[in-house]
Amino acid sequence: xxxxxxxxxxxxxxxxxxxxxxxxxxxxxxxxxxxxxxxxxxxxxxxxxxxxxxxxxxxxxxxxxxxxxxxxxxxxxxxxxxxxxxxxxxxxxxxxxxxxxxxxxxxxxxxxxxxxxxxxxxxxxxxxxxxxxxxxxxxxxxxxxxxxxxxxxxxxxxxxxxxxxxxxxxxxxxxxxxxxxxxxxxxxxxxxxxxxxxxxxxxxxxxxxxxxxxxxxxxxxxxxxxxxxxxxxxxxxxxxxxxxxxxxxxxxxxxxxxxxxxxxxxxxxxxxxxxxxxxxxxxxxxxxxxxxxxxxxxxxxxxxxxxxx
Amino acid sequence: xxxxxxxxxxxxxxxxxxxxxxxxxxxxxxxxxxxxxxxxxxxxxxxxxxxxxxxxxxxxxxxxxxxxxxxxxxxxxxxxxxxxxxxxxxxxxxxxxxxxxxxxxxxxxxxxxxxxxxxxxxxxxxxxxxxxxxxxxxxxxxxxxxxxxxxxxxxxxxxxxxxxxxxxxxxxxxxxxxxxxxxxxxxxxxxxxxxxxxxxxxxxxxxxxxxxxxxxxxxxxxxxxxxxxxxxxxxxxxxxxxxxxxxxxxxxxxxxxxxxxxxxxxxxxxxxxxxxxxxxx
Numbered sequence: 105x106x107x108x109x110x111x112x113x114x115x116x117x118x119x120x121x122x123x124x125x126x127x128x129x130x131x132x133x134x135x136x137x138x139x140x141x142x143x144x145x146x147x148x149x150x151x152x153x154x155x156x157x158x159x160x161x162x163x164x165x166x167x168x169x170x171x172x173x174x175x176x177x178x179x180x181x182x183x184x185x186x187x188x189x190x191x192x193x194x195x196x197x198x199x200x201x202x203x204x205x206x207x208x209x210x211x212x213x214x215x216x217x218x219x220x221x222x223x224x225x226x227x228x229x230x231x232x233x234x235x236x237x238x239x240x241x242x243x244x245x246x247x248x249x250x251x252x253x254x255x256x257x258x259x260x261x262x263x264x265x266x267x268x269x270x271x272x273x274x275x276x277x278x279x280x281x282x283x284x285x286x287x288x289x290x291x292x293x294x295x296x297x298x299x300x301x302x303x304x305x306x307x308x309x310x311x312x313x314x315x316x317x318x319x320x321x322x323x324x325x326x327x328x329x330x331x332x333x334x335x336x337x338x339x340x341x342x343x344x345x346x347x348x349x350x351x352x353x354x355x356x357x358x359x360x361x362x363x364x365x366x367x368x369x370x371x372x373x374x375x376x377x378x379x380x381x382x383x384x385x386x387x388x389x390x391x392x393x394x395x396x397x398x399x400x401x402x403x404x405x406x407x408x409x410x411x412x413x
Numbered sequence: 414x415x416x417x418x419x420x421x422x423x424x425x426x427x428x429x430x431x432x433x434x435x436x437x438x439x440x441x442x443x444x445x446x447x448x449x450x451x452x453x454x455x456x457x458x459x460x461x462x463x464x465x466x467x468x469x470x471x472x473x474x475x476x477x478x479x480x481x482x483x484x485x486x487x488x489x490x491x492x493x494x495x496x497x498x499x500x501x502x503x504x505x506x507x508x509x510x511x512x513x514x515x516x517x518x519x520x521x522x523x524x525x526x527x528x529x530x531x532x533x534x535x536x537x538x539x540x541x542x543x544x545x546x547x548x549x550x551x552x553x554x555x556x557x558x559x560x561x562x563x564x565x566x567x568x569x570x571x572x573x574x575x576x577x578x579x580x581x582x583x584x585x586x587x588x589x590x591x592x593x594x595x596x597x598x599x600x601x602x603x604x605x606x607x608x609x610x611x612x613x614x615x616x617x618x619x620x621x622x623x624x625x626x627x628x629x630x631x632x633x634x635x636x637x638x639x640x641x642x643x644x645x646x647x648x649x650x651x652x653x654x655x656x657x658x659x660x661x662x663x664x665x666x667x668x669x670x671x672x673x674x675x676x677x678x679x680x681x682x683x684x685x686x687x688x689x690x691x692x693x694x
Contacts, residue, residue, distance in 0.1 A: 125590045132592030136508070139501035140518040143566075146559065147521040150528065150536045157539055208435030216429065228684075229440045235680045236446065237620020239647040240669050243654045244446050247662075278442050311425035332527075339529025341623040342647075346655060366531045366623075373535065373627055389535045393528060400527030401520075 150393070158387035160379050169387065175352040177372070182384040184391070186354045190362035191392075193269050193355065194344060195337040198276035203330060205281050210288025210326070215314060218293060227289075234282035242346035245275045250347070257359055267349040268361045275343050280336050284329035291325040291410065292318060325410040331403035335396045341366040365392045447673070454670025457663055467633055467649075473660050477668050479635045480649040483550065486637050487629060487645055488619055490554035495561035496611060502562075503569025503607075504595060510574075526563040533559050534624040542628055550643035553629025560621055561614040568610020572603035609686040616679035620672060622647035646672045 161169065165182060172183020209230060217223045246267075253274075254266035295318050303313045319326075349361020350371055363371075365388045376382040465476025502518060509515050533556050541552035580602060584594045600607070622645075625631075630642040631652060646668055653665035 129590045129592050132595070136501050136505040137514065139498050140505045140514050142498065143502055143518040143521045143525070143562070144514075146562075147524050149540070150532070153536045153539050154532070157535075205435050205439050208432045209439065212432050212436035216432065226436060226440070229443055231680070232677075233439070233443050235616060235676050236443075237622070237647055237672060237676060239620060239622045239650050239654075240450065240673060241446070243650055243665060243669055244449060246654060248445075248449060278439075281439060309421045309425035311428040312421070314428070335527050339527075339531070341529065341531040342651065346651075366529055369531050369535065370623060370626055373538075374630075386535060389532045393532050396527050396529055397524050401523060404523050 154386060154390040154393055158383045158390050161383035161387045164380060165384070169384070170391070173354060175368075177376070177381045180380060182380070184365070184384075184388060186352055187363050187365045187368050187388065189354055190269065190348065191338060191364040191366070193358065193362070194273045194276055194348065194364055195334060197269070197273035197358065198280060198337050199330065199334055201273065201277035202281045202284065202333060205277075206284030206288060206329065206333070207326065209281070209285040210292055210329075211314060211318075213285075213289045214292025215318060216310075230282045230285050233278065234286075238279060238340060238343040239346075241275050241279055242343035245271060245343060245347045249274060253359075260359070262357065262359045265349060265359065265361055267347055268359050269348065269355050270358045272344045272348040272364075273358075275347055276337050276340060279340065279343065280333040283333040283336050284326075287329040287332065287407070288322070288326050291322045291329070294411070295321050322410075324406050328403040328406035328410070331399050331406070335399040335403065338399070339366060339392060339396050341370050345370045365389075450666070450669050450673055453663075453666035454668075454673075457667030458670060462664075462667055466635060467653075467664060468660065470658055470661070475660070475664060477646070477649060477664060477671070479633060479644040480646045480668060481671070482635050482637060483629070483632075483643040484619060484645045484647075486639070487550055487554045487557060487625075487643060488615060490551070490639065491557035491561055491618060492611070492615060494555065495558040495565055495614070498558075499562050499565030499614075500569050500600070500607065503566040504573065504600070506566065506570040507573035508595075522563050522566050525559070526567075530560060530621055530623040531626075534627045537624065538627040545640075547640070548628065548630035548642040549640050550629050551639040553625045553643060553645070554639070556624035556628045557618040557621060560618050560624060564614035564617065565607075565610050568613070569603070569607050572606025572610075573599055575606075576602050605686050605689070609683045612679050612683045612686065616676050616683065619675055619679070620647050622651050626651075646675075 161182065165172070169182060170184050170188060172181070173185045174181050174183050175186055176182075209226065213223050213227060249271055250266040253268070253271045254264045257264040257266070299317050299321065300313055303317045308316070344364050345367040348363060348367055350363055350367060351361045352363055352368070355362035369385050369389055369392075373382075373385055376385055461474065462476045463481065464478050465474070466479050467477065468475030502522075506515050506519055506522075537552050537556040537559070541555060542548055545552070576599060581594055581599055584598045585591070589597075625645055625648050629645055629648065631644045631648045632642040633644070636643060650665045650668050650672065653661040653668070656662070
């Protein structure tokens with residue numbers, strides 16, 4: 105009876121309830137969308153900030169900036185070439201040292217010994233290497249590695265700085281091993297076993313299976329792992345800053361001190377007292393940002409293609 | 414024929430030997446580093462070290478309370494910012510994988526993961542430090558939050574994608590509104606995975622120094638004010654390690670030991686969570 109006399113009342117109550125739920129639902133969806141947009145905005149904001157703030161130096165110095173061989177803030181001369189060389193040298197030496205290790209770990213944990221306590225131990229070790237903060241690597245390097253390198257330099261009869269490109273590269277090599285290794289492990293495990301079994305059935309030894317089945321199959325993926333570690337090495341700041349010696353000249357040998365793009369920024373950013381100096385440093389950051397982004401995206405693209413196949 | 418198969422087997426074994434050698438050689442530097450830090454740092458840690466502020470140059474002793482408080486405050490603030498944002502974005506990415514927005518924000522997560530931490534420091538300097546006119550713990554926290562985001566997002570996304578669709582469908586068919594399905598069914602089911610992502614991200618940013626150099630800057634006082642400069646463990650290690658004084662080096666060793674313990678504990682917690690709930694990150 106109540107319903108017939110006043111049907112709107114009941115309807116409204118139900119409607120009201122679902123209305124409020126609906127509002128929450130819409131709000132919730134909007135929040136999700138807003139947060140995803142926020143991510144895009146952060147990246148665009150980073151890019152815009154870097155470009156705007158490095159504008160004075162881009163305008164004043166142009167493209168010659170990257171090839172200028174002298175960096176002298178006192179005379180207002182800015183050339184990024186020494187840091188470019190420093191960054192490339194440290195990163196590539198570190199990469200050359202680390203690749204055998206990360207490949208060996210990937211092959212061992214992916215193929216030889218994927219299960220058991222020994223492989224768990226090694227896997228945890230690799231994860232731990234990635235977990236130790238870079239500042240601790242730098243500190244340890246400063247007090248342990250530097251004297252060792254100094255001894256080495258005495259034997260080679262070069263100036264015994266201790267700190268320099270080589271020392272920084274050594275620490276960097278340890279730090280980037282996990283990135284290539286952990287990716288490599290999962291990729292090698294993805295090799296279909298019929299392929300390997302086929303090779304074994306033909307009488308191939310384990311080495312031959314690894315060389316002619318696993319390696320060709322995972323080559324692109326392992327290369328992506330190397331790219332990702334290179335991206336890490338290029339942007340690594342603290343450990344390198346503490347060990348590279350911080351001189352703004354072009355390093356004459358791998359024993360000489362130098363500077364990387366990241367370490368220059370870390371050292372001189374708070375000291376930069378005029379606009380041009382500051383924006384020259386930010387332009388370094390911009391270059392660093394571009395290079396690491398491109399390297400990372402290429403690496404990620406290769407991995408996605410690999411896993412989709 | 415016999416001889417050749419013998420040669421091939423020998424070659425195979427030599428190769429295995431090389432692989433095992435290189436694979437296990439990597440434990441050597443890690444063990445050396447850990448032992449060295451423990452040897453130098455563990456002896457420094459006592460009550461006064463944990464509760465005191467750094468002593469002036471030339472005086473032995475002193476503590477790192479300012480850095481402990483600072484690291485704690487900044488990492489907490491960063492988590493408060495990064496966890497909700499990261500989880501929301503992660504939910505969006507796992508729920509709508511095919512939209513245009515999902516493509517772009519996923520791309521941005523990839524980019525963010527590769528951005529050098531020093532660049533984050535520069536950018537936050539211009540976003541917060543310059544407009545506010547002072548180095549502040551807030552700007553440091555925001556920089557750390559940006560570093561945390563990709564890990565939180567990816568772990569949320571990946572965990573939720575692994576959940577069976579039937580779970581969500583069952584809840585939806587009962588007439589439960591969408592937001593309640595996400596908050597009460599999907600997220601609780603994937604909670605362990607998300608949690609391990611969160612601990613992992615905290616473990617990563619607690620040792621970050623580069624983004625703090627131009628944002629939180631450092632300060633010799635114990636303070637919890639977000640608007641003022643603040644010390645942090647990694648920054649304290651950096652300043653003291655590069656100083657020429659032995660007393661300060663000792664402080665830095667102690668601080669390194671504490672930082673290392675934090676990072677190890679957080680990693681072990683992550684391990685335990687992932688093992689208990691059998692998650693793959």
